[in-house]
Amino acid sequence: MTAMANMLLALQMPKGVIPDLATDRRQALLALARQFEAMASGMAPGQPGESRVTIVPGSTNAQLKAAQAIVTLATCVAGTVIEINGVRFTAISGTAVQANNQFDISGADAADATSLAAIINGCTSAGISGVVKACNLATTATLASVLAGDTITIDGLVLTATQMAGDRPDTFTIGGSDTADAQALSTCINAHPVLSTRFYAENTSAGVVTLRQKSGTTGLPLAASSTITLGATAPAAVAKVLLTSTLEGARGNAITVKTLGVAANGTLTCASVVATDTVLINGVTLTAIVQRATGTLTAASAVAGDTFVLNGITFTGKAGASGVGFPIGFSVDTSDTACAADIAAQINAHPSLAGVVTATSAAGVVTIRAVDAGTAGNSIVLTGTAVRLAASGSGTLAGGIAVANNQFDVSPGSTNTQVATDLARCINASTTALVSGQVRATSAAAVVTVYATNPGIPGNAVTTSTTGGTITASVARLAGGTTASAEGAAATGTIAISGGSGNYTATINGVATGNVAYNTSDAQTATDLAAAINALSALASDHVHATASSGTVTITAVRGGVQGNAITLAGTGTGTTVSGARLTGGAAPTTVVPDAARLSSGVGGDGTAYSYP
Numbered sequence: 001m002t003a004m005a006n007m008l009l010a011l012q013m014p015k016g017v018i019p020d021l022a023t024d025r026r027q028a029l030l031a032l033a034r035q036f037e038a039m040a041s042g043m044a045p046g047q048p049g050e051s052r053v054t055i056v057p058g059s060t061n062a063q064l065k066a067a068q069a070i071v072t073l074a075t076c077v078a079g080t081v082i083e084i085n086g087v088r089f090t091a092i093s094g095t096a097v098q099a100n101n102q103f104d105i106s107g108a109d110a111a112d113a114t115s116l117a118a119i120i121n122g123c124t125s126a127g128i129s130g131v132v133k134a135c136n137l138a139t140t141a142t143l144a145s146v147l148a149g150d151t152i153t154i155d156g157l158v159l160t161a162t163q164m165a166g167d168r169p170d171t172f173t174i175g176g177s178d179t180a181d182a183q184a185l186s187t188c189i190n191a192h193p194v195l196s197t198r199f200y201a202e203n204t205s206a207g208v209v210t211l212r213q214k215s216g217t218t219g220l221p222l223a224a225s226s227t228i229t230l231g232a233t234a235p236a237a238v239a240k241v242l243l244t245s246t247l248e249g250a251r252g253n254a255i256t257v258k259t260l261g262v263a264a265n266g267t268l269t270c271a272s273v274v275a276t277d278t279v280l281i282n283g284v285t286l287t288a289i290v291q292r293a294t295g296t297l298t299a300a301s302a303v304a305g306d307t308f309v310l311n312g313i314t315f316t317g318k319a320g321a322s323g324v325g326f327p328i329g330f331s332v333d334t335s336d337t338a339c340a341a342d343i344a345a346q347i348n349a350h351p352s353l354a355g356v357v358t359a360t361s362a363a364g365v366v367t368i369r370a371v372d373a374g375t376a377g378n379s380i381v382l383t384g385t386a387v388r389l390a391a392s393g394s395g396t397l398a399g400g401i402a403v404a405n406n407q408f409d410v411s412p413g414s415t416n417t418q419v420a421t422d423l424a425r426c427i428n429a430s431t432t433a434l435v436s437g438q439v440r441a442t443s444a445a446a447v448v449t450v451y452a453t454n455p456g457i458p459g460n461a462v463t464t465s466t467t468g469g470t471i472t473a474s475v476a477r478l479a480g481g482t483t484a485s486a487e488g489a490a491a492t493g494t495i496a497i498s499g500g501s502g503n504y505t506a507t508i509n510g511v512a513t514g515n516v517a518y519n520t521s522d523a524q525t526a527t528d529l530a531a532a533i534n535a536l537s538a539l540a541s542d543h544v545h546a547t548a549s550s551g552t553v554t555i556t557a558v559r560g561g562v563q564g565n566a567i568t569l570a571g572t573g574t575g576t577t578v579s580g581a582r583l584t585g586g587a588a589p590t591t592v593v594p595d596a597a598r599l600s601s602g603v604g605g606d607g608t609a610y611s612y613p
Helices: 025-040 109-122 178-191 250-254 336-349 375-379 416-429 457-461 522-534 562-566
Strands: 053-055 068-072 080-084 087-092 102-104 132-143 151-154 157-162 171-173 199-205 208-213 222-224 228-230 236-245 257-262 265-270 278-281 284-289 294-299 307-310 313-318 357-362 365-370 382-384 389-391 407-409 439-444 447-452 464-467 471-473 492-497 503-508 544-549 552-557 569-572 576-578 610-612
Touching (some): 087 109, 109 132, 132 178, 236 250, 265 464, 307 389, 336 365, 416 447, 569 576
Parallel strands (some): 087 102
Antiparallel strands (some): 080 257, 132 208, 357 365, 382 389, 492 576, 503 569
């Protein structure tokens, strides 16, 4: 029988060092290897220099590193779209919406970056979840005449300056300039088997190291000798988001990151909307109707002991102030208006009614509204003391109907905010082709913001209008859609009309509009000519988009870059001036929000040896 040797290795690992072996065996073994190395270097219990750990599943000898990239937010505007690994994230001015991958840009740049990082980390899309993590925490370390033995402590791990080059991962070599010393410190951090998983270090200026934390929402602790000045004792929120692949090694280098431009947008403001009022998006009608079940209670000299029952819960009138919340009662001491207001407050404060109904009051009448649209609300019980606290209906709320496509709710008792919320839901839930896939909507207070689904100039063609006078559209077409900064400036050209008459045409890349008759004024004729250009399906979606202002039609290439300068332009008609035979001004990109088109610097992967030290 072959003899078998058994060895029991007992280790005390810091909390969180080793991932769950059952769910991520490879990562657990790699983390274990790093911990062995740290112990051997004296950074954890153990004696320095006593052991070396090497994992060799392949044939090369490169340390595993995760790919990364940096996204910078600088006065980001609403509608800006960032795409990471095929998943889009859209900037909105208001509360971030995780389900829609929308991040809030209503604050300062650092706050905007914090929102973007949070939405990325909360994203459940396959291209992001378990693939990319984001963090915008950072600070600096400024080196000035560092001496041998000086230290910087990062999350409890000490790095020591030395004048002699060595292979210890917890030392960095000094002796040159402050710039060279800073570079040595950056290299030490990025090569460190433990710190490289927590921080990315870069030299942003002479003698300065920027420490970017790779994950978390709280900065990890830092300390240093007097020759190393820290910007803060822990990283704080900045306007740069560090993206790190959670797939260690070269596999992360395939992850793309880019800006797609700004999505055109406009607003719809709700003010006392009533049934039959409408919103039109791309010609599709969205209609306000009563969808939620409602009911009323009318206070008429209620007295102590009077009651009403709502969804099985009994509320009893009492003398004196009731206070808001549990136990349940309502004050009958003052006027009918005050009594109704207190009843509404008690309903809204009751924990068992949260998510079931909401209540408002006016002039002694309490209006109760089911939270969910549809017929289910018709079964919610509502009864009250006869005459002094009379309930509407036949013992239940009434009027709830099934939710249909392109309908939004304006049930009695709905606030402007609630109407706006349901209008946004209606837009996002629409199954009509000219809405679905073309726009998305968010709401804040009484305002709905409508965004083109796809960023860029084509979104400026989406139309919005209303009827009924209670909803105000900010624009007749969505506006502000621009070409992605990564593509550079878009080429443009103009056709100006002055003192015209007769018919006008525009020919772009050989495609002509046909005759557009002079209409009342130069400005109106230019508007009509721009509409005719945008109606040309061979041009509008792929090549150009036209706008008009004060008698001048501006034709803009849909895509940025020098290629737009090849688009030909001609126009005919009395008093027309064409800017040139081709569009001009298309240019190569000069500003890109991400620092690279892909995450980069990932090293190693399946079939690679990972060696520590």
